[in-house]
Amino acid sequence: EYNDIILSTPKIQTSNIGYHDSQRKITFANSEGAYIEQNKLDLSLRLTAIATEDGQVQQIGLSLGSQGDFSTIEGLQDQAREMAQRAVRLLSAPQAKGDEYTVVLDPVLAGVFAHEAFGHLSEADFVYENKRLQDIMVLGRKFGSKHLNIVDGAAVPGLRGSYKYDDEGVPGTKTYLIREGILENRLHSRETAAKMGEKPTGNARALNYRFPPIVRMTNTFIEPGSVSFEDMLGDIKEGIYVKDWYGGTTSLEMFTFSAAEAYTIRNGKLAELLRPVTLSGNVFTTLGNIDAIGNDLQMNQGGGCGKGG
Incomplete structure (x- = not known):
């Protein structure tokens, strides 16, 4: 959906979206008697809108990340649209x-x-x-x-x-x-x-x-x-x-x-x-x-x- 919003903006030539998530369980033990278990969540999103006109190229990106769940990167429709418009304004x-x-x-x-x-x-x-x-x-x-x-x-x-x-x-x-x-x-x-x-x-x-x-x-x-x-x-x-x-x-x-x-x-x-x-x-x-x-x-x-x- 974010990709469609970005590409629907006039003069936007390319939309790049990168997403990553991971969940790790880390166990640590040492000779001092420590034994530690940690669960680590990691999530990141990068949106990029690339505008072109008469050989000129400008881009704007939005990066988000968290240790939370997928809800962190939901509801960004207005931000994606505004980001694309900013890229277009940079052309002039x-x-x-x-x-x-x-x-x-x-x-x-x-x-x-x-x-x-x-x-x-x-x-x-x-x-x-x-x-x-x-x-x-x-x-x-x-x-x-x-x-x-x-x-x-x-x-x-x-x-x-x-x-x-x-x-x-x-x-x-x-x-x-x-x-x-x-x-x-x-x-x-x-x-x-x-x-x-x-x-x-x-x-x-x-x-x-x-x-x-x-x-x-x-x-x-x-x-x-x-x-x-x-x-x-x-x-x-x-x-x-x-x-x-x-x-x-x-x-x-x-x-x-x-x-x-x-x-x-x-x-x-x-x-x-x-x-x-x-x-x-x-x-x-x-x-x-x-x-x-x-x-x-x-x-x-x-x-x-x-x-x-």
């Missing part, structure tokens, strides 16, 4: 001029930034193996304002990355990576915690029984602040508001992300729609430049991330 949108701008990220793209640009640098196996990163990621170092809090939390209930115990039998935690602008923790397995003289954080995860556990993020996000979206825009004379994500790459502290949609900010108001833009920068410089954090936290559970090949 202008391209932003390459430059440095004041940028406002929507909650989804802010989450991608927290995960990709900063979260991977907080994985202790990566830090332990990289002398330069050890010199940068010093606990107690200030990276942002007192309003900046970045959290990784398996113990946050009801989310796709949540669990009671990791794959080394360590309880899932809520770990402040940055608290009030200060680097407070990093993410550990038992092995990396022992090597670095720090406490395990319950972040050891294995793809399945054929692979050893490695340090992985769970639910990584920037805690909400107190600033409304309108107030955030209000002080910006000229800037760009970016929404959603296509993907991105990182190289140590440098990042490049592609936003799915963008709007000009002019004199404190949203103005014209822009074609998708690419954001590039240094994560540590960017963290230090964050001067407002919105109060509209949204947890997007539709993405995925690989590590170690």
